[in-house]
Amino acid sequence: MAEAKALRVRGLVIAPGVDPISQTIAPGEIVGLAGLDGHGQERFLRALAGLEQPVAGEIAVDGKAGSITSFRKAVAGGIAYLPRDRRSTGIFPTQSVLDNFAISTVSNDRRLGLLSFAARRRRYEAYRQRLGIVAPRPDAAITTLSGGNQQKVLLARALALEPSFLLLNDPTRGVDVATRHVLYDVFRGLAAEGMALVILSSEIEEILLLCHRVLVFREQRVSAEFSGAEMTTDTVIAAMFGRAA
Incomplete structure (x- = not known):
């Protein structure tokens, strides 16, 4: 695997008129993305992969000149992306x-x-x-x-x-329970080796099980961020609906 690096997001605006997003995704960290469908989490993930152009801001990798503005640059920067719909956009x-x-x-x-x-x-x-x-x-x-x-x-x-960063778009969607747990073990092992993972999941329980912290998206911005003991089903669901837990 490539040398451990951080992925830095600075002032990223994924839709007109919304708050910018600034995040650092560290080596060995598993970051979850949650939100109701269409609220920006997939747009954010695809921007990290160079597949979608943000309104403003920059995505950069430690030690790499320039920002991620295309899928090719993302791959060159050590970013790998696993799409959501394997049948239409994944397998040949x-x-x-x-x-x-x-x-x-x-x-x-x-x-x-x-x-x-x-x-x-x-x-x-x-x-x-x-x-x-x-x-x-x-x-x-x-x-x-x-x-x-x-x-x-x-x-x-x-x-x-051999990426430094693995972006996973609903990676266990449509797979059986046994395979799901194999994948969980693989993801944890990759993080233990120093890879940074960003996981968009439609299942809150999966995020709570795997991730060190979670970014909750609402109306095309990060409305809440949780980690540790505050990262619970209740707090995440409340943030998804714009309520306090």
Whole structure:
């Protein structure tokens, strides 16, 4: 994994006329994003990934010149993004498990200028074991896998970039309970190794279980931030609806 760095958000405005957001996401931290649908949490996450342009402000990575203004710059800055809808924006349904895994890191499989399929299989195998991907064989169509295993392949693809920051858009949506707990263990392990994670989740219990702190979005701004003992279901739900707990 890349050297531990912080992701710094300065004066970020994600919609016209709303308060700016300033945050520092530290190495080894898991930050949750919560809010009612359409209140800005997904827009914020996509801005961090360089997929959506903010109205104003800057997103920067320690030690990197310039701000994150595109997906390419985000990847170059050590940011990996796992999309919410794996079927429409994640997997390549006509491709194999192996090709879906390797599509973002093809250059890692070159040996003496030539593509090494053995190197690609070795890389895939390391992530298959770490994430517990259940697939009949690497050349099987990705559509033959369960939803949970497709999600693990997408996570493996993101981790193969060796990012400092992992942005997760509802990562356990539509996966079974067993897979969900495998993913939780992986996320905690990545944070323990120094990776920073930002997790948007539609399930408050998931955020409370995984995250060190939570940013609650309401009307396109961060309306509340909780950590430690104050981070409870009641406080988060109250903030989502604009009420005091």
